[in-house]
Amino acid sequence: MITSRKLANFIRLALSYILLVILAIAAIYPALWILLASFRPGKSLYSKTLIPDHFTLSHYKELFTSPVYMFGTWYANTLKIAVFSMLIGVVLTLLTSYALSRFRFKSRKTTMSTLLILGMFPGFMSMIAIYLLLKEFNLLDTHLALIIVYAAGAPLGGTLIAKGFLDTIPRSLDEAARIDGASNFGIFTRIILPLSRPMITYMALTQFVGPWVDFIFAKLILRTKENWTVAVGMWDMVNTMQNSNFTLFAAGAVLISVPIMILFGFLQRLLVDGLTAGASKG
Amino acid sequence: MQRHKARAAVLSAIFMGLGQIYNRQFIKGLIFIAVEAAALFYFITNLGRAFWGITTLGESPSRLEKVKGIAKMVPGDHSIVIMIESLITLLFLVLFLIVWYMNIRDAHKIGAERETGRPSNTFKQSVRYILDYKFAQSFLLLPGIGILFFTIMPIIFMIMLAFTNYAAPDHIPPARLVDWVGFETFRNLLVLKSWSHTFYGVLTWTIIWAVLSTVTTYFGGMLVALLINQKGVRFKGMWRMILIIPYAVPQMISLLLMRNLFNGQFGPINQYLGYFGLGGLPWLTDPFWAKVTVIIVNMWVGIPVSMLLIMGVLTTIPRDMYEAAEVDGATNYQKFRIVTLPMILFSTAPTLIMQFAGNINNFNAIYLLTAGNPVNGNYQYAGSTDLLVTWLYKLTLDQNKNNMASAIGIILFIIVAGFSLYNYRRTKSFQEEDMIQ
Numbered sequence: 001m002i003t004s005r006k007l008a009n010f011i012r013l014a015l016s017y018i019l020l021v022i023l024a025i026a027a028i029y030p031a032l033w034i035l036l037a038s039f040r041p042g043k044s045l046y047s048k049t050l051i052p053d054h055f056t057l058s059h060y061k062e063l064f065t066s067p068v069y070m071f072g073t074w075y076a077n078t079l080k081i082a083v084f085s086m087l088i089g090v091v092l093t094l095l096t097s098y099a100l101s102r103f104r105f106k107s108r109k110t111t112m113s114t115l116l117i118l119g120m121f122p123g124f125m126s127m128i129a130i131y132l133l134l135k136e137f138n139l140l141d142t143h144l145a146l147i148i149v150y151a152a153g154a155p156l157g158g159t160l161i162a163k164g165f166l167d168t169i170p171r172s173l174d175e176a177a178r179i180d181g182a183s184n185f186g187i188f189t190r191i192i193l194p195l196s197r198p199m200i201t202y203m204a205l206t207q208f209v210g211p212w213v214d215f216i217f218a219k220l221i222l223r224t225k226e227n228w229t230v231a232v233g234m235w236d237m238v239n240t241m242q243n244s245n246f247t248l249f250a251a252g253a254v255l256i257s258v259p260i261m262i263l264f265g266f267l268q269r270l271l272v273d274g275l276t277a278g279a280s281k282g
Numbered sequence: 283m284q285r286h287k288a289r290a291a292v293l294s295a296i297f298m299g300l301g302q303i304y305n306r307q308f309i310k311g312l313i314f315i316a317v318e319a320a321a322l323f324y325f326i327t328n329l330g331r332a333f334w335g336i337t338t339l340g341e342s343p344s345r346l347e348k349v350k351g352i353a354k355m356v357p358g359d360h361s362i363v364i365m366i367e368s369l370i371t372l373l374f375l376v377l378f379l380i381v382w383y384m385n386i387r388d389a390h391k392i393g394a395e396r397e398t399g400r401p402s403n404t405f406k407q408s409v410r411y412i413l414d415y416k417f418a419q420s421f422l423l424l425p426g427i428g429i430l431f432f433t434i435m436p437i438i439f440m441i442m443l444a445f446t447n448y449a450a451p452d453h454i455p456p457a458r459l460v461d462w463v464g465f466e467t468f469r470n471l472l473v474l475k476s477w478s479h480t481f482y483g484v485l486t487w488t489i490i491w492a493v494l495s496t497v498t499t500y501f502g503g504m505l506v507a508l509l510i511n512q513k514g515v516r517f518k519g520m521w522r523m524i525l526i527i528p529y530a531v532p533q534m535i536s537l538l539l540m541r542n543l544f545n546g547q548f549g550p551i552n553q554y555l556g557y558f559g560l561g562g563l564p565w566l567t568d569p570f571w572a573k574v575t576v577i578i579v580n581m582w583v584g585i586p587v588s589m590l591l592i593m594g595v596l597t598t599i600p601r602d603m604y605e606a607a608e609v610d611g612a613t614n615y616q617k618f619r620i621v622t623l624p625m626i627l628f629s630t631a632p633t634l635i636m637q638f639a640g641n642i643n644n645f646n647a648i649y650l651l652t653a654g655n656p657v658n659g660n661y662q663y664a665g666s667t668d669l670l671v672t673w674l675y676k677l678t679l680d681q682n683k684n685n686m687a688s689a690i691g692i693i694l695f696i697i698v699a700g701f702s703l704y705n706y707r708r709t710k711s712f713q714e715e716d717m718i719q
Contacts, residue, residue, distance in 0.1 A: 013514050020509055024524045026582070031527055033550065034539050046548040092425045103418030111422070116706050117699045118433050126436030127678075132366045133431070152428030160706075184417040213534040216645070216675075231534055235650075238538050246542060253535045264530040 031257075038250035045246040059251035070226060071233065071252060077143060078212055078229040085147045086207040089154030093203055094196075096155045097162035098188055102174065112160065119156040127220055134221065141223045149221075150211060158203050165199040166192065205267055209260055230256050287393030294389035298382060301389025305396060309405040314385055321378045328371045335368035339446070344456045361460035362448065369439055373430070443688040444468070450682035467685045477686070480661040480673075487573070488669045491648075492641040495580045500634060502581055503588020504626065508618070511596050522593070529586035537650035540579045541566070569666035572652050576667055580647050584637075591633060592626055599625045635705040639698045648672050670694050 033050065038059055040052035063071040100112060130149060131140075139145040169192065177187050193200075211218070215231035222228050228236075234256065237249050286305070294301030299314030340359025347356045392402050403411060412420055444467055447453045448460045471477050510521045528536065543549050544565040552562030565575045599622065607617045641647075648654060654668035654676065663681050664673045670690055677687040 009514065013512075016509050016512055016515055020515075020521055023506060023509075024521065027525050027527050027586075030536065030539055030543055030582070031531055033543070044548065045542055045545060046553070047550075050550075092428065095421050096425045099418040099421040105418050108418075113703060113706070115429075117703060118429065118437070121433070121437055121695055121699075126433065126440060129366060129436030129439035130432060132363065133370075133435070136367070136370075148428075149432055152425075152432040155425045155429065156433060184413060209532065213532045215534060234535070234538065238541070249538070249542075253539060257531050257535050260532050261527075261530040 034250045034253055037247055038254045040247050040250075043245045043247055059247050060255070062248060063251055063255070069233065069237070069248070069252075070228075071230070071255070073226055074228050074230045074233045075255070077227060078231070081143050081146050081150070081229060082208045082211040085150035085154070085211055086204050088147065088151035089158075089207040090200060090203050092151060093155045093158040093162055094193075094200070096159045097166055098192060100159065101163045101166035102171075102192075112163075115156060115159050127217065131220060140221060141227055143222075143227065145221050146211065146218060146229075149217065150207075150214075154203075154207055158206070162196075162199055162203060165196060169195050201267060205263055208263075212256060212260060286396045287390050290389035290393035291386050294386045295382075298385045301386070301393070305389060305392045305402045307392065307402050307405070307408070310408060317381065321374075325371075325375065325378070329375065332368040332371035332375075335364040336372065339461060340364050340455075340459050343459050358456060359459065360456045361446075362455055365442065365460075366439060369435065369442070373435060440688045440691060443684055444692055446685055448684045449686060454682060463685075467689045471686060471689050477662055480664050481690070483658075483661060484664055484668055484670055484673050487667070488642060488671075491573075491576070491644075491669060492638055494577055495584070495641045495644070495647070496634065496638045498577060498581050499584030500588050500630075500637070502585040503590075504592050506585060506589045507592040507596060508622070511593065522589075525589060526586050528582050529590070533583060533646055534650060536583055537579065537646060540582070541651050544575055544579075566652055567656050569656055569658065572656055572667050576648060576651055579651055580644075583647070591630060595626050595629050596622070598629070632705055632708075635701060639701040639705075642669070642698055643671050643694070644669065645671050645675065649675065 036051060037047070039055040039057070040047060041054065041056045041058070063069055096115075100108060134140050134145045134149075139148075173191055173195075174187050177191055182190065211229060211231075213231055215229075215235045218229045218232045219235065222232060230252070234249065234252050237245070237252065290301035290304050292301075293304050294314075297315070298318035299311040299316075302308075302311035302314055305311075339361040342358040344358035345356055346353045348354075396402055445462055445464060446460050447463045447466070452458060453460050471481055506525060509515070510518055510525075515521070531539075544551055546552060546562060546564050546567055549565070551565065555562055564571050566572050603621050604617060607621055612620065648667055648669050649672045652665070652667045654665035654672045656666050658664060658666045661668075663676055663683070668676070671694060674687040674690045674694070677683040677690070
């Protein structure tokens with residue numbers, strides 16, 4: 001009896017491990033494949049073996065030296081856009097979520113529903129209008145345009161999640177500060193901001209990653225090659241040469257992914273909280 | 283008894299700020315006067331043209347004219363530019379009317395206070411009052427303006443487009459004018475055979491895709507989470523780390539990467555199938571297999587998120603529920619069915635619905651992987667894996683069928699917004715938020 005249960009347990013565990021190993025391979029393989037491809041000599045997509053005969057850094061070198069692929073410029077552009085739109089976007093999101101979480105005013109629920117619905121609108125439906133609007137202000141093909149658009153869109157996605165977080169900061173803290181004579185603004189900067197550091201990190205991260213991966217909008221606005229972001233550049237690379245220069249694409253992909261993966265690694269815990277905060281809380 | 287409030291209100295209605303000055307609030311009054319002066323200046327030059335523009339959408343297309351015997355291109359009205367300029371002016375008008383109304387109310391209120399004998403606030407006091415009692419509204423002003431011009435205005439514009447004939451080849455400005463056509467676009471989309479066939483076909487696939495992609499990632503994630511969480515499985519942290527990798531790779535990169543991985547000719551997947559003596563599959567080029575591929579790839583991208591989410595929920599299930607079940611002699615399967623599953627479903631239901639709504643609009647997963655291809659000959663400008671959202675993108679950017687795209691966008695928006703609003707209104711964080719405190 002006991003042995004049979006033990007046996008069943010053993011089989012269950014063995015099967016679980018086999019399944020986990022298969023899943024782990026499936027999860028790692030594509031990432032590993034592109035990493036190794038970026039060190040592979042030659043240009044083609046096809047390779048006899050996963051691990052190349054010898055390793056080369058020439059693709060990375062080419063990315064930064066080749067006059068055709070201005071990867072260094074694109075990288076700097078993206079970094080600039082990401083940092084600025086992150087800063088402005090986080091401030092705007094914090095303003096809205098603080099107002100919605102701490103104050104009771106007439107059209108509050110309507111504002112929340114409106115934010116939710118607007119966030120559901122397919123973004124590029126409004127592309128043409130924004131395009132024409134930016135054209136009116138002579139902002140086409142500038143990075144400022146992208147920063148404004150990303151930052152202005154930030155409250156749509158982030159407010160409700162951030163508000164869910166701010167709701168969990170006990171209101172007795174605000175009241176204590178108010179009794180001590182703090183103004184609304186003082187409460188915001190001295191109490192709410194320090195306590196919502198995890199939330200701010202989460203928002204900053206998502207805001208920062210956005211410009212690295214958004215290509216639809218960047219492609220529409222940035223017309224000249226020197227102004228492109230990495231996303232547009234990589235998309236163009238895959239689209240124009242398909243398989244003819246795959247290893248170069250691989251090197252670029254690694255350079256984009258590594259910083260973002262490191263950020264994710266540090267902030268894994270926060271991400272889980274962020275994911276669950278908006279939806280299932282209370 | 284003086285009648286301050288009526289007098290102040292009337293004065294403010296005649297010209298913004300007069301009522302405030304009557305109420306001895308000079309700085310506030312001057313600010314309001316400056317606002318109205320600027321607004322008047324702006325509207326006198328623009329408002330007439332805005333009304334003309336929004337009703338006619340321009341009257342003269344650009345044309346060749348003989349000037350001193352030489353044919354010369356004369357620029358005409360660009361309907362779409364006129365439309366958006368008019369829209370912006372009208373939005374400013376609405377904003378101005380709101381400010382104007384508030385100015386009257388303010389004059390009325392202060393006037394009423396003066397009647398009771400209270401002196402009106404000094405400018406400093408007014409600022410204090412706003413900071414203390416109207417804090418939320420003034421805080422929301424800046425994000426509000428951003429949203430108004432970069433989200434709401436474009437949406438109104440797109441909705442307007444759906445009721446015009448702005449489409450290639452006959453109505454593309456500046457050579458031709460665009461006109462209002464009422465519901466004709468919607469009628470064509472839903473009833474006219476050539477369009478409706480594509481629309482219903484793409485709509486069906488969109489729904490199939492949304493259901494399958496949500497279900498596969500959700501239950502896949504649940505399976506992985508349970509696997510790792512089993513009693514007896516060691517190195518839980520390591521497994522979690524490994525399985526989370528697909529989530530950390532930027533989605534755009536992983537999709538472009540998969541496109542190469544599943545390449546029918548040179549891709550490694552078919553290569554490996556070849557080692558086992560199997561013929562390669564047309565992963566991205568056959569209509570059926572392309573659909574399978576997008577679902578598989580989406581599982582790769584999406585399962586880690588669900589895994590993280592469900593692992594989070596698993597830690598919150600109280601241990602004594604399992605102990606109680608064990609005392610009652612429940613098997614592992616029964617424990618799962620009676621305790622674990624309902625708990626997970628209960629706390630992730632809102633996320634599940636949001637994922638479903640998000641998948642309906644999952645532009646990246648399709649466009650970066652297959653670009654909607656393989657081409658379907660029976661469709662109007664759509665491929666076999668096109669979702670409504672990628673179809674509308676192609677209609678706009680490649681085909682210039684802007685009115686049709688807008689109509690599709692409106693329909694899509696109604697579907698998705700309906701789902702998410704229903705979902706959000708249901709969640710406790712909306713209804714009983716004050717109870718958390």
